[in-house]
Amino acid sequence: MRDLLQEIWESLRRNKVRTCLTGLAVSWGIFMLILLLGAGNGLLNAFLNDSGEFASNTMMVGGGRTSKPYAGYKQGRRIRISEKDMDLLRQEPFSEKVDLISTSLSRSGYTMTYGRRYFNNVTLYGTYPGDIEMNRVKMEAGRFINEKDIQEKRKVIIITHLHAKNFLVGSTDYDQLLGQKVKVGNLSFTIIGVRHGAENEDDRDLFVPYTTVKSIFGLSDEVDGVTFSFHGLKTEAESDAFESQVRTSFNMAHQAAPDDNSAVWIWNRFSQYLQMEKGRNMLTRALWIIGLLTLVSGIVGVSNIMLITVKERTHEFGIRKAIGARPGSILKLIVAESVLITAFFGYIGMLLGMISCKILDMTVGQSTVDVFGESVKMLDNPSVGLDTAVGATVVLIVAGTIAGLFPARQAAKVKPIEALRAE
Amino acid sequence: MLIELKGIHKTYDNGQPLHVLKGIDLSIEKGEFVSIMGASGSGKSTLLNILGILDNYDEGEYHLAGHLIKNLSEREGATYRNQMIGFVFQSFNLIGFKTAVENVELPLFYQGMSRHRRHEMAMSYLEKMGLTDWASHYPNEMSGGQKQRVAIARALITHPEIILADEPTGALDSKTSVEVMDLLTKLNREDGVTIIVVTHESGVANCADKIVHIKDGLIERVEDNRQHHSSMFGTTTIMK
Numbered sequence: 073m074r075d076l077l078q079e080i081w082e083s084l085r086r087n088k089v090r091t092c093l094t095g096l097a098v099s100w101g102i103f104m105l106i107l108l109l110g111a112g113n114g115l116l117n118a119f120l121n122d123s124g125e126f127a128s129n130t131m132m133v134g135g136g137r138t139s140k141p142y143a144g145y146k147q148g149r150r151i152r153i154s155e156k157d158m159d160l161l162r163q164e165p166f167s168e169k170v171d172l173i174s175t176s177l178s179r180s181g182y183t184m185t186y187g188r189r190y191f192n193n194v195t196l197y198g199t200y201p202g203d204i205e206m207n208r209v210k211m212e213a214g215r216f217i218n219e220k221d222i223q224e225k226r227k228v229i230i231i232t233h234l235h236a237k238n239f240l241v242g243s244t245d246y247d248q249l250l251g252q253k254v255k256v257g258n259l260s261f262t263i264i265g266v267r268h269g270a271e272n273e274d275d276r277d278l279f280v281p282y283t284t285v286k287s288i289f290g291l292s293d294e295v296d297g298v299t300f301s302f303h304g305l306k307t308e309a310e311s312d313a314f315e316s317q318v319r320t321s322f323n324m325a326h327q328a329a330p331d332d333n334s335a336v337w338i339w340n341r342f343s344q345y346l347q348m349e350k351g352r353n354m355l356t357r358a359l360w361i362i363g364l365l366t367l368v369s370g371i372v373g374v375s376n377i378m379l380i381t382v383k384e385r386t387h388e389f390g391i392r393k394a395i396g397a398r399p400g401s402i403l404k405l406i407v408a409e410s411v412l413i414t415a416f417f418g419y420i421g422m423l424l425g426m427i428s429c430k431i432l433d434m435t436v437g438q439s440t441v442d443v444f445g446e447s448v449k450m451l452d453n454p455s456v457g458l459d460t461a462v463g464a465t466v467v468l469i470v471a472g473t474i475a476g477l478f479p480a481r482q483a484a485k486v487k488p489i490e491a492l493r494a495e
Numbered sequence: 496m497l498i499e500l501k502g503i504h505k506t507y508d509n510g511q512p513l514h515v516l517k518g519i520d521l522s523i524e525k526g527e528f529v530s531i532m533g534a535s536g537s538g539k540s541t542l543l544n545i546l547g548i549l550d551n552y553d554e555g556e557y558h559l560a561g562h563l564i565k566n567l568s569e570r571e572g573a574t575y576r577n578q579m580i581g582f583v584f585q586s587f588n589l590i591g592f593k594t595a596v597e598n599v600e601l602p603l604f605y606q607g608m609s610r611h612r613r614h615e616m617a618m619s620y621l622e623k624m625g626l627t628d629w630a631s632h633y634p635n636e637m638s639g640g641q642k643q644r645v646a647i648a649r650a651l652i653t654h655p656e657i658i659l660a661d662e663p664t665g666a667l668d669s670k671t672s673v674e675v676m677d678l679l680t681k682l683n684r685e686d687g688v689t690i691i692v693v694t695h696e697s698g699v700a701n702c703a704d705k706i707v708h709i710k711d712g713l714i715e716r717v718e719d720n721r722q723h724h725s726s727m728f729g730t731t732t733i734m735k
Contacts, residue, residue: 075604075610083592086591086592390588391588391589391590392590392605393569393576394549394576394588395576395601395602396573396574396576396577396578396602396606396653397573398570398573399569399573400570401605485569487550487551488549488550488572488576489549489550492584
């Protein structure tokens with residue numbers, strides 16, 4: 073083994089320019105692939121940043137106005153979604169697909185006070201336990217609303233970490249606040265949890281049990297809307313079919329035409345998610361194709377150099393054969409050289425690519441652009457998984473082996489006297 | 496009998512067939528010093544290539560130390576060459592990016608000998624050739640005579656049955672040529688190495704005990720040259 077490596081080292085050292093050119097071709101291929109995929113991933117991450125805020129397999133249904141007359145009612149009638157509509161989703165044909173059902177009710181314009189600290193114009197948002205999953209609520213401390221809170225209409229409240237920080241005068245030991253009382257309007261609530269509130273958006277709602285809001289304010293059954301999560305749908309067509317099934321069923325319950333598209337509005341996050349996914353896949357595929365083509369140019373570079381190498385060294389192989397080198401040992405020498413050179417330079421290319429992704433992250437990744445008044449990151453975490461990087465390098469090494477194998481077999485096969493005659 | 500050739504025919508087919516060897520019968524005993532002489536194109540180099548298993552032949556039989564050398568695979572050929580034959584070429588055929596000692600070591604490398612042992616052996620052979628100080632030099636740093644002596648050390652290191660020398664003095668001046676031929680003669684006399692030299696120089700051929708004259712692919716005559724009076728330019732010089 074050591075002899076083989078030494079042979080290769082000598083041959084590479086003797087041909088510095090050739091070695092460097094091959095190395096450049098290989099490194100460049102891997103480097104471009106990784107940089108391209110990294111930048112592409114960063115772009116995708118930045119685009120799809122907000123898709124992580126809610127579970128993708130949810131649908132929201134809210135009230136609208138009818139667009140056509142039906143069952144003796146005129147068009148333009150307001151449809152109000154009520155608590156009872158939740159029962160629709162618990163029946164056939166939805167019961168087997170629907171998992172969590174939640175509804176919400178909000179009341180704004182209150183002042184929340186904690187000791188001498190207060191917030192004006194806060195919103196009480198009455199909701200169900202399922203909300204934590206469907207809206208991806210992130211808890212910083214304590215717990216979310218549970219079934220018992222709903223049943224007993226407990227006066228419990230979940231504040232955001234921005235409120236909590238203010239109450240604690242900058243401290244982040246939110247646990248101290250759990251069990252403490254806050255006043256909202258003239259009602260007293262017990263803090264049971266602190267959730268993460270998005271800093272840049274108007275995300276300051278105080279979460280309380282739905283039943284609590286409803287009973288305190290003596291409200292009717294009307295709700296803001298019904299949100300539910302479901303499972304078992306895969307394609308966009310399935311999702312759309314399910315959506316229209318939901319629409320028909322809500323329309324029927326409210327005496328609106330089954331095909332009336334404006335009686336209730338439906339926000340199908342799953343279809344939206346699938347479309348986004350489709351776009352993401354297309355972009356990813358395009359990036360991969362470009363990347364692989366770059367890789368191919370690296371492979372061609374290696375093959376080319378190996379062909380020249382073998383041609384140049386034919387006489388040397390003739391000498392080796394004359395003094396007893398078996399065809400196998402010639403083959404091994406060439407292939408090992410090819411593998412070694414692609415592995416070494418491929419590794420360097422991979423390393424440089426990953427470093428460049430880091431640099432990209434530290435420069436462009438930190439800058440933001442203003443889009444419609446909102447600041448949006450240009451790139452978010454531009455990087456390639458280690459598995460992808462290593463995979464690409466392995467592909468190149470395998471290709472390098474094959475690239476070396478063909479000329480090597482040729483060289484191993486040639487008769488010693490012919491090889492000796494070559495100059 | 497170390498070498499036995501019976502009715503060897505060889506035809507090259509490059510566009511039109513060229514019948515180079517037209518039935519060679521030759522026997523060489525162990526310890527002989529034979530030269531093969533002939534004009535260029537007589538087939539002497541082809542004969543040497545066949546003897547060295549560098550090339551194959553079309554008809555006849557070639558026995559080397561009792562083994563029939565015919566239709567060998569590349570692998571078998573390589574093994575026979577490695578163990579039984581040492582080559583000395585006109586153009587030395589040393590590997591340029593290897594030092595003298597590394598070149599001498601190479602046949603042992605293909606035998607799978609350990610680094611340490613083959614280095615020791617190569618050094619002792621270089622010492623025999625008076626090249627100890629040149630062991631770590633590259634071929635392009637050495638003179639022609641030195642290079643040929645490295646090549647001879649490389650040929651000897653596996654203790655082959657025969658040394659095949661193809662125009663060993665072809666690239667050397669007359670003084671060095673004499674030195675190299677003296678070396679080969681000494682190896683034959685003192686160590687009993689079987690040597691076959693192909694040459695077109697009568698002075699070189701004159702060093703051998705037996706001269707095989709080849710003409711147009713056939714052996715013209717075999718001359719007993721134990722008296723070494725074959726050269727018309729005297730017995731101690733090689734005319735260039």
